[in-house]
Amino acid sequence: MSTSISRRKAGEDAEVIxxxxGPAGSTAATYLARAGLDVLLLEKSTFPxxxxxxxxxxxRGVKQLIDLGIDTREEAGWLHNKGLRVVGGGVTLELDWPDLASFPPYGVVRTRQDFDEMLARTAQRAGARLAEQTTVIGAVTDERTGRIVGVTAKAGPDKTPVTYRAPIILACDGVSAxxxxxxxxxxxxARPMGVAVRRYYASPRSKDDYLESHLELWDRSDPANPVLLPGYGWIFGMGDGTVNVGLGMLSTSKAYGKTDYRKLMRSWLDGTPEEWGFREHNAxxxxxxxxxxxxxxRTPHYRDGLLLVGDAGGMVNPFNGExxxxxMESARLAAECVIQAMARREGPARERALAGYPLALRQSLGSYYRLGNVFSKLIGNPVVMRTATKYGMPRETLMKLVLKLLAGLYDQKDGDAFDRVITAATRLAPTVK
Ligand SMILES: Cc1cc2nc3c(=O)[nH]c(=O)nc-3n(C[C@H](O)[C@H](O)[C@H](O)COP(=O)(O)OP(=O)(O)OC[C@H]3O[C@@H](n4cnc5c(N)ncnc54)[C@H](O)[C@@H]3O)c2cc1C
Structure with missing residues (x-):
């Protein structure tokens, strides 16, 4: 809820903008509003x-929902999954999510249409003021200090120009940044970027206890001549008669930027079994x-009153595209630093608290992402990828370790032998700056 004694100065529209x-913005706004700050949440679209x-x-994602106080039980309408099915090298492996102290033993799926509205309403209930149909076009900078003190936007159906001012701004505007x-x-x-496409299909594969991941995409439309396509695919049953099917590719792959991704997706899906339903008439x-x-x-994650959170700060896990x-994780760290900052006077003391955000990010993800950036370079090479798939997939124990590493699912303290290996590797790697 908003504070009764506002810290807002004359001319300011909020304490934090x-x-x-999206997930980053609504999560940050929720934590900030719960701490009593006056938050203005600007969104270009209208929910849902x-x-x-x-x-x-x-x-790892579900933990963030739980931390935020969201009821993630199946009774509350969430479709749970118990692990990852990996298909590749002629092998199919069902790997259950590991039993850990730090993370729940289940993942979830939910359409982003629902998911994002639920998070935005959570922020509103916490006291954040949500302004929809408000497209931010740029920053307002104090010419004297160089500090970012507000944003310009176009609001409403008439795209009326507006300016909003606040001492701290969070950029949670996604990949467009x-x-x-x-x-x-x-x-x-020099850091990895991915591109991904997806489509929904009506399909009998809608109810599935596992998220399915394809390490190789085959075009089998001519059974006599199967063709290996570039990229990785997923098939996620949504539980409501539909399936979310998609594929992605890394910038480290030679085919990146030179591929018609929609055509690639059709070639892959045309070669999947007819009974799965991934055909035009079911789309x-x-x-x-x-x-x-x-x-x-995109760094620095903090500069002159502006924090970059979520996709705007390049937060996607380079190991698995999550x-x-x-x-949400970066939003929580950003909110914690902003809450501390706003409890201090403007000036060096407040700046020290804000500078804590990139430090906190580096501490929690920096070394892991450094390894991930190296990993993405390696698997961008089809020979490495094919060899790893061929020799890795038949070794279930090894794949359990790989799952832990790729999904960031390990206990940093008191974990099993795999957790200790991953923790040690991340400690050895220097952090991404
Ligand atoms: C095809 C595909 C599949 C993916 N699959 C998965 C998956 O299965 N699991 C997973 O964890 N991740 C997945 N991702 C990644 C995931 O979608 C993003 O990492 C995540 O949405 C980032 O959240 P965010 O809040 O930072 O940004 P976004 O979700 O992009 O939210 C940004 C918000 O800002 C608004 N906005 C943008 N510009 C402005 C502006 N100028 N003014 C005002 N508002 C603005 C947008 O409307 C949006 O609401 C996938 C991505 C793609 C492309």
Whole structure:
């Protein structure tokens, strides 16, 4: 709830402005509002709205929902899954999510249409003021200090120009990162980027206890001549008669940027068994696609009053393309630092608290993402990928370790032997800056 004694100065519209009400923005706004801050949450669309995504959360993402106080039980309408089915190298493996102290033993799926509205309403209930149909176009910078003190936007159906001011701004506007770009914060091309497309199909595979991941995409439309396509695929049953099917590719792959992703998806799906239903007449809506900014590909995460959170700060896990949970994780860290900052006077003391955000990110994800960035370079090479699939897949014990590493599912303290190996590896790796 908002404070009774406001810290707002004359001319300010809020204590914190959050741009974008996706998982990053709504999570940050919830924590900030719960701490008594006056939060303005600006969103260009109107809920409910679609978001192109695979709609799948591993236990790492579910933990963030639980931390936020969301009821994630099946009774509350969530479709649980118990692990990952990996298909590749002629082998199919069902790997259950590991039993850990740090994360729940289940993942979930939920359409982003539902998911994002639920999170935005959670932020509103906490006291954040949500302004929909408000597209932020740039930052307002104090010419004297260089500090970002507000945003310009176009609001409502008439796109009326508006300006909002606050001492702290969170950029949670996703992969487009319009706000960061408006102050010259470009993405770092040396860090991995992914691209992914997805489509919904009516399919008998809708109820599935596992998220399914395909390490190789085969075009088997001519059974006599199967063709190996570039990229990785997923099939996530949504439990309601539909399936979310998609594929992704890394910027480290030679085919990246030179591929017609929609055509690639059709070639893959045309070669899947007829009875799965992935054919044009069962398709629901169009193929949608977007970029996956990985491994901290936009930094610094804090500068002059502006914090980059979620996709805007390149928070997608370079090991597995998961972004929702990491958007929420970074939002929580950002909110914690902003709450501390707003309890201090403007000036160096407040700045120290805000500078804690990139430090906290580095501490929790920096070394792991450093390994992930190296990993993404390796698997961008089809020879490495094929060899790893061929020799790795038949070894179930090894694949259990791989799952823990790729999904960031390990206990850093008192874990099993695998957890200790991963923790040691992340300790040895320098952090991404
Ligand atoms: C095809 C595909 C499949 C994926 N599958 C998965 C998956 O299965 N699991 C997973 O965890 N991750 C997945 N991801 C990644 C995931 O979608 C993102 O990492 C996640 O949505 C990031 O959350 P965010 O809040 O940072 O950004 P977003 O979810 O993009 O939210 C940004 C919000 O800001 C708003 N906005 C944008 N610009 C402005 C502006 N100028 N002014 C005001 N508002 C603005 C947008 O409307 C949106 O509401 C997938 C991505 C793609 C493309």
């Amino acid at each position: 959050v741009v974008g009400a 709205r679609e978001k192109v995504c695979g709609d799948g959360l591993t236990p 319009r706000l960061a770009l408006s102050v010259g914060m470009e993405k770092i091309d 629901l809506g169009k193929i949608g696609g977007a970029g996956l900014p990985m491994g901290f590909n 972004g929702i949970g990491y958007a």
